[in-house]
Amino acid sequence: MAKAANPQFEAECIRRILAGEHHLFHELIRPCEHSIYFLLLSILHNEADAEDAAQETAIKVFRNLHMFRGDSQFKTWVLSIARNEGLGRLRKNDRLREDSLEALTGEDSGDFTPAVLTSWREVPSEALEKKELAGLIRGAIEDLPDIYRNVVLLRDIEEMDVCETAATLGVTEGAVKVRLHRARALLQRKLAHKLKPFAPKRGLFGRGR
Amino acid sequence: MRIDCEHVWEHISAYIDGEVDAALRAEIDKHLETCEICSAVLDSTRNVVVLVADGRVFELPAGFSERLHERLEAELQSSEK
Numbered sequence: 001m002a003k004a005a006n007p008q009f010e011a012e013c014i015r016r017i018l019a020g021e022h023h024l025f026h027e028l029i030r031p032c033e034h035s036i037y038f039l040l041l042s043i044l045h046n047e048a049d050a051e052d053a054a055q056e057t058a059i060k061v062f063r064n065l066h067m068f069r070g071d072s073q074f075k076t077w078v079l080s081i082a083r084n085e086g087l088g089r090l091r092k093n094d095r096l097r098e099d100s101l102e103a104l105t106g107e108d109s110g111d112f113t114p115a116v117l118t119s120w121r122e123v124p125s126e127a128l129e130k131k132e133l134a135g136l137i138r139g140a141i142e143d144l145p146d147i148y149r150n151v152v153l154l155r156d157i158e159e160m161d162v163c164e165t166a167a168t169l170g171v172t173e174g175a176v177k178v179r180l181h182r183a184r185a186l187l188q189r190k191l192a193h194k195l196k197p198f199a200p201k202r203g204l205f206g207r208g209r
Numbered sequence: 210m211r212i213d214c215e216h217v218w219e220h221i222s223a224y225i226d227g228e229v230d231a232a233l234r235a236e237i238d239k240h241l242e243t244c245e246i247c248s249a250v251l252d253s254t255r256n257v258v259v260l261v262a263d264g265r266v267f268e269l270p271a272g273f274s275e276r277l278h279e280r281l282e283a284e285l286q287s288s289e290k
Contacts (some may be wrong), residue, residue, distance in 0.1 A: 007275070021287065022285040022288060022289055024230070025281065026282075026285075028276055029281070030274075033269065033273070033274060033277060034267075034269060037269055037273065038238075038267055040211065046233060047270060051270065051273060051276070051277075054273075054277060055277050055280045055281070058277060058281055058282065059279075059284050061265065061282070062284060062285070062288075063288075090252055109239060113215075113246075113251070113256065114218055114221070114250045114253075115216060115250075116246055116250065117246065117249035117250060117253055118245050118246060118249055119249050120248075120252040120253045120256065121248040122256050123256055123260060125259065125260065125263050128260065128262075128263050128266065129263040129265070134265055134266045137257075137261060137266050138267065141266075152261065156258055156261050156262050157261060157262060157266075157267055159262070166235070177222070177223065177228075180222055181222035181223065184221070184222050184225075184254055184257065184258060185218070185221070185222070185240055186256070187251055187257050187261065188250070188254040188257050191257055192253045192257070195253070195256070195257070195260075209219065
């Protein structure tokens, strides 16, 4: 999903942009677009707001490019700016909820035991061609509490590592691991029974399609 | 020491990510050999993780990238003046 970052390309690009080759910024920011938008959608819960905030984030990244020190990955830095943009808008709209601030209160509440099953037939990725299945999964992720959704988004969807995820969200690596575990448990619990009909039917002679 | 189902569930996410140490992994593997419930919980969780990561679940809105780069271009142009 996420395009592999290429630190050398990034460093060279940044150097040339700062030296005046502004048009290169399009290529620099392109691999981060997906992550920026979905992180903002996760914070703002509104597509139009997320898109506007994503554009604003890209402009801020460009204007502040000289501030990037290279002590974190470029994408991590970009996503911290996106997150601040999102939280700033929530604050402005007075919609800032406790969990958006990664508050620790209530973090342990909730039931994180998985849905108990006795057998599982794998749902292949091709089944996602069915819009209904993709919608089910998206819905389950959107319904997660913010602190869990943001971690699933960065770790499992944007494929960032634990350290980058922790840096982007401003939490410890331990918190990332605990939240990811709980988020996956909540998703399994919510989705397991709903996913079953999407598994290929078994034929008379073993696995059919 | 024989670990129970709840103990396995606690480590499922780390197990999927290959982040449990060798001793614990061996315990979990031994448990999975005989526990159909934990095997199904592990398989379903792993399946969910794979499906969630698929690009078809979270697609950018149509025209998102074009609109973003159009707005950026205006910013880049104005900063050159």
